[in-house]
Amino acid sequence: MMPPVRHETKDGFELQIGSNFLGPFALTVRLLSLLLTAEAPRVVTMSSGQAARGTIRFDDLNWASGYKAIPAYAQSKLADLMMSQHLAELASQNGWNLLSTAAHPGSSRTNISSSGPTMGGRPPVLLTVLGRVLPSSTPADGARPMVLAATDPEAEQGSYYGPKYGLVGRPVAVTLPKTATDKQAAARLWTLAEELTGVTTPTPN
Numbered sequence: 001m002m003p004p005v006r007h008e009t010k011d012g013f014e015l016q017i018g019s020n021f022l023g024p025f026a027l028t029v030r031l032l033s034l035l036l037t038a039e040a041p042r043v044v045t046m047s048s049g050q051a052a053r054g055t056i057r058f059d060d061l062n063w064a065s066g067y068k069a070i071p072a073y074a075q076s077k078l079a080d081l082m083m084s085q086h087l088a089e090l091a092s093q094n095g096w097n098l099l100s101t102a103a104h105p106g107s108s109r110t111n112i113s114s115s116g117p118t119m120g121g122r123p124p125v126l127l128t129v130l131g132r133v134l135p136s137s138t139p140a141d142g143a144r145p146m147v148l149a150a151t152d153p154e155a156e157q158g159s160y161y162g163p164k165y166g167l168v169g170r171p172v173a174v175t176l177p178k179t180a181t182d183k184q185a186a187a188r189l190w191t192l193a194e195e196l197t198g199v200t201t202p203t204p205n
Helices: 015-035 049-053 069-094 112-118 125-133 139-151 183-197
Strands: 042-046 099-103 160-163 171-173
Touching (some): 015 183, 042 069, 042 139, 049 069, 069 099, 069 183, 099 139, 139 171
Parallel strands (some): 042 099
Antiparallel strands (some): 160 171
């Protein structure tokens, strides 16, 4: 989360897009064939409230130039949401008995908030200020939207869960940011992720 200088994964991806999106994407796609044999499979993708501020840089997903910590993080989390939405779309199109949902923790006091922003430099000033003045929850409370997304018997395809008041509050179904509802962009991102990871979506039976 938001390292002040650009880092790369062992695969050569910018750290945030690689760890937050491309890794989970590759794992999800590799597990799909097995998941689809289950009675009621569900995939839950963890996003962030920062996704609403994200933009997908299709021409430079890896931030090879002009790296900025906060926008790069927001992009990775928007990518997660778009992945969850396209997986929901694929399930509907192919008749898969699979439910795809997503969640975000709001503002939670975990070590990601302190360790990431100090990787190789000073944390962004804005992040430091906001961390001192905005309300936040415990890690356990931050996990509650994810748990609800994974267990809610009334969950709908493509649903999204988060704290009721945005940063804190009991977990509820929340509205997707408009950028995450662009089906064409989500499909384009999915295809790009396949190309970058070398992992291909299984053909429906």
